[in-house]
Structure formats: structure tokens, C-alpha cells
Amino acid sequence: MKDELKKIFEAGGFKGMVKFDEPMSAHTSLRIGGAAEVLAFPENILSLKNLLIAAKAQKLPVFILGAGTNLLVRDGGIEGIAVSMEAFKRIEVIQDEGGEAMFFVEAGVSLPALINFTGKKGYSGLEALAGIPGSVGGAVYMNAGSFGAEIKDVIEAEYP
Numbered sequence: 001m002k003d004e005l006k007k008i009f010e011a012g013g014f015k016g017m018v019k020f021d022e023p024m025s026a027h028t029s030l031r032i033g034g035a036a037e038v039l040a041f042p043e044n045i046l047s048l049k050n051l052l053i054a055a056k057a058q059k060l061p062v063f064i065l066g067a068g069t070n071l072l073v074r075d076g077g078i079e080g081i082a083v084s085m086e087a088f089k090r091i092e093v094i095q096d097e098g099g100e101a102m103f104f105v106e107a108g109v110s111l112p113a114l115i116n117f118t119g120k121k122g123y124s125g126l127e128a129l130a131g132i133p134g135s136v137g138g139a140v141y142m143n144a145g146s147f148g149a150e151i152k153d154v155i156e157a158e159y160p
């Protein structure tokens with residue numbers, strides 16, 4: 001599979017760091033886990049999209065890595081392509097008036113950082129999730145929740 005994997009990155013259309021046989025112990029909070037055949041760090045949405053399209057076309061398995069706070073990677077590692085969302089840390093205010101706000105938040109933003117950001121702007125809604133580690137993408141994937149609130153309660157739309 002290594003040759004097929006290398007071809008994907010040699011074909012162009014991908015910007016970002018690529019690590020082969022990367023130990024996942026360096027990317028999980030429990031510091032355990034074997035190597036990912038490839039761990040890719042797309043720099044932008046286009047690179048992420050191109051990578052996913054190429055992996056699908058070649059039927060290569062893809063694993064999306066958030067902040068690694070809820071991962072137990074087996075000693076045998078991860079087959080195919082693990083994709084880090086580390087570069088996607090943008091938070092944008094889309095609307096902020098009349099006591100209500102809407103934010104555009106990328107998947108790699110840390111959930112505690114988002115709670116801090118919205119709190120500083122004076123908005124409530126996420127405070128029940130304070131103390132939950134990880135990225136926003138991981139929280140959405142798992143529908144993280146606590147004290148009767150879940151992240152799904154504050155999601156308006158996914159990325160178009």
C-alpha cells in the first residue's frame with residue numbers, strides 16, 4: 001500500500017506536511033499507539049478535499065484525527081491515511097447583534113478555546129461543556145455533552 005499512498009502526495013494538489021510511519025503515541029493524549037502508515041497535515045480546505053477525493057478513488061482507508069483525547073490506537077497502528085485537522089483553527093463571527101451570535105468555527109479549533117472565545121464576547125450556550133477536552137470536530141463527531149447540554153444544541157449548519 002505504501003506506493004499507492006506515496007503516489008497520492010506526489011500527484012500534486014496537496015499542500016502540507018506528510019509523515020510516513022508516524023507513531024500515533026505522539027498524537028494521542030494517552031501517549032500510546034502504533035504508527036499510522038501516513039499522517040497528513042493538510043494546510044487548507046482544498047488540500048483536505050483533494051486528499052479525501054484521491055483516497056476515495058483509490059479505496060484507501062482514511063482516519064480523521066482531532067486532538068487525540070479520545071483515542072486508543074492499537075499497537076498495529078492505523079492502516080491508510082490519518083488526517084490531522086490541526087491547521088483548521090479559524091473562528092469567524094458571522095453575526096453578532098440583538099443578543100444573538102453565530103460563529104463559523106473550523107474543526108481543529110480546541111473546544112476549550114471556543115468556549116473561552118464566546119465567553120469573552122459575553123455569550124452563553126457553551127459553558128456547560130467547559131472541562132471537555134479536544135477539538136470542535138471531535139466534539140461534534142462524538143456529540144460531546146455535559147450537565148444536560150450537548151454540542152448539537154448549538155450547531156446551526158455544517159460546512160457547506
Ligand SMILES: Cc1cc2nc3c(=O)[nH]c(=O)nc-3n(C[C@H](O)[C@H](O)[C@H](O)COP(=O)(O)OP(=O)(O)OC[C@H]3O[C@@H](n4cnc5c(N)ncnc54)[C@H](O)[C@@H]3O)c2cc1C
Pocket residue numbers: 063064065066067068069070071085107108131132133134135136137138139140141142143144145146
Ligand atoms: C478528561 C476527559 C473528560 C471528558 N469529559 C467528557 C464529558 O463530560 N462529556 C463528553 O461528552 N465527553 C467527554 N470526554 C470525551 C470528549 O468528548 C472527547 O475526548 C473529545 O470530544 C474528542 O475530541 P478530539 O478532538 O480529541 O477527538 P479525537 O480523540 O482525535 O477523535 C475521537 C473520534 O472523533 C473523530 N474525529 C475527530 N475529529 C474529527 C473531525 N474533524 N471530523 C470527523 N471525525 C473526527 C475521530 O476519527 C475519532 O473517531 C472527556 C474526555 C476526557 C479525556
